Amino acid sequence: MAEKPRIKLPKEAKKGEVIQIKTLISHIMESGQRKDKDGKTIPRKIINKFTCEFNGKPVFSADIAPAVAANPYVQFNARVEQSGTFKFTWTDDDGTVTTAEEQITVA
Amino acid sequence: MRGRILALGVLAATVTMTAGVYAQSKKEAPLELKADASARPWKRYNGWPARDESKFSTLGKVVSLPTPKTPRKLDGPITGDAEKGAKLVADRNRGGSCLACHVMGQAGNADLPGNVGPDLSEIGNAGREDEWLFNYIYDARVYNPETVMPPWGGHGLFNDEEIKDMVAFLKTLKKPAVFKTALDNPEKRPAPVEKRENLDPMENPGMWAVEKAQDLWKANGPAGKSCQNCHTNAATAFKTWAASMPKWEPRLNKVVGVEEFVTRHAKATTGADWLMETDENRAMSVYLHFLANGNPVRVDTTSAPAKAAIERGKELANRKVGELNFACTDCHGKAANHWIRGQWLGEPKGQYDHFPTWRTSLQAIWDIRQRFQWCQVNIRADELPPDAKEYGDLELYLASTNAGQKLSVPGIRH
Numbered sequence A: 001m002a003e004k005p006r007i008k009l010p011k012e013a014k015k016g017e018v019i020q021i022k023t024l025i026s027h028i029m030e031s032g033q034r035k036d037k038d039g040k041t042i043p044r045k046i047i048n049k050f051t052c053e054f055n056g057k058p059v060f061s062a063d064i065a066p067a068v069a070a071n072p073y074v075q076f077n078a079r080v081e082q083s084g085t086f087k088f089t090w091t092d093d094d095g096t097v098t099t100a101e102e103q104i105t106v107a
Numbered sequence B: 001m002r003g004r005i006l007a008l009g010v011l012a013a014t015v016t017m018t019a020g021v022y023a024q025s026k027k028e029a030p031l032e033l034k035a036d037a038s039a040r041p042w043k044r045y046n047g048w049p050a051r052d053e054s055k056f057s058t059l060g061k062v063v064s065l066p067t068p069k070t071p072r073k074l075d076g077p078i079t080g081d082a083e084k085g086a087k088l089v090a091d092r093n094r095g096g097s098c099l100a101c102h103v104m105g106q107a108g109n110a111d112l113p114g115n116v117g118p119d120l121s122e123i124g125n126a127g128r129e130d131e132w133l134f135n136y137i138y139d140a141r142v143y144n145p146e147t148v149m150p151p152w153g154g155h156g157l158f159n160d161e162e163i164k165d166m167v168a169f170l171k172t173l174k175k176p177a178v179f180k181t182a183l184d185n186p187e188k189r190p191a192p193v194e195k196r197e198n199l200d201p202m203e204n205p206g207m208w209a210v211e212k213a214q215d216l217w218k219a220n221g222p223a224g225k226s227c228q229n230c231h232t233n234a235a236t237a238f239k240t241w242a243a244s245m246p247k248w249e250p251r252l253n254k255v256v257g258v259e260e261f262v263t264r265h266a267k268a269t270t271g272a273d274w275l276m277e278t279d280e281n282r283a284m285s286v287y288l289h290f291l292a293n294g295n296p297v298r299v300d301t302t303s304a305p306a307k308a309a310i311e312r313g314k315e316l317a318n319r320k321v322g323e324l325n326f327a328c329t330d331c332h333g334k335a336a337n338h339w340i341r342g343q344w345l346g347e348p349k350g351q352y353d354h355f356p357t358w359r360t361s362l363q364a365i366w367d368i369r370q371r372f373q374w375c376q377v378n379i380r381a382d383e384l385p386p387d388a389k390e391y392g393d394l395e396l397y398l399a400s401t402n403a404g405q406k407l408s409v410p411g412i413r414h
Helices: B002-027 B082-088 B130-142 B160-170 B204-218 B258-269 B281-292 B304-317 B328-334 B369-378 B389-401
Strands: A006-008 A017-024 A045-056 A057-063 A073-080 A083-092 A097-105 B247-249 B255-256 B356-359 B364-366 B411-412
Touching: A017 A045, A017 A097, A045 A073, A057 A073, B082 B160, B130 B160, B204 B281, B204 B356, B247 B304, B255 B258, B255 B389, B258 B281, B281 B364, B304 B328, B304 B389, B364 B369, B369 B389
Parallel strands: B356 B411
Antiparallel strands: A006 A017, A017 A073, A045 A057, A045 A083, A083 A097, B247 B255, B356 B364
């Protein structure tokens, strides 16, 4: 993957606060339904799964389908009770897994 | 006493002037002066229409046939097929066809007509003769030398039979247009407004080029040096530079923009091959513009060579080019703030400060030269290589009409 994923979440939060998490990854998201100039199907290549864990526990996950546009953007909310690390993973059709991490401090 | 102060003043001025000249000559950036700054022979981008428009004028040469002096004579009344005509006026494969600029009743049952030209929904009541209608489509310049209408017949976009079918269709138009939806009415269609946060990397993937460029900045080129070696603090050194570009470059005898400057300066210093319209060149251009964000466009418009270049650029902006025979000023002057089919034609002001810009529909960064090239290919003219001197003149002219507009790069557009 050429570009590193983008994550946006607050660095600090209050205990029990619901925070907003924005993620974006650069990917062509080739649907597998388009044809090239010679009429041959362009093979599917998409991110098919996205997950988010906090301190090893699942927070959010999504199965992604071919209709999702290039550079998939996922935004969701999570309640934080303690300081820790969010870990994000994106799984490509070809098996490549891209990961990213962000820390948050809960006062 | 007074004399002494005056003398001191003169002395100070002399010193400043000398220092200024010295600093300028010392600062003259090394440039590659021989090689071209973009690929040769220039090859049109993948996915762009492959048409040979060499019979028609470009910004590089005037070759289109001159305007005919008299209308063509027809043998008798026109007997065309109005149904075929209705499809032809909305044919998107013929340079946008009539509907691009005219509302024409229920023409071809098509959507989103434009409003550059008059609404023709009742032209059938106007009592126009067949020959007049035929010639107006064939080459309207015989009746109105100032028209922006393409010479559809004269430039071979439609043959005589097809034009006759279109005339037959025009004669059936006798009632005001009824629009299927409010958006189909170009008079009521709201002008597009770009509200996305173009400097937010979560919204604008064009921003990723800023990071890419910072890596390139530190990477050693073939000569074993990087940009960093001479420009340690890019943010300070280039705080306003991009806003002063393009500029006349006497060593090259042409106007040079940020992109061409990057190519030539990199080649002459680090040895990097960052030809125009490569990813590296685009990233560097985004970055250098980004560093000058918020600064008003302020190009040199007063030196003699700059004035001459702006004059040439203005002439080019008024030159009719391509099969559709448009000048820049036709769409972005006379027809500005109108719809051409579903596309909004903007004024020149505001068409410069956000380049290079991210194109959401293409998932790509376009610099201003690529934008020029697309305008040309779109109106069925052959484009020039991005480092063509004509584009330099045009860019300087465009920048001069955008003076004071604040840079906000990378922009984000459809």
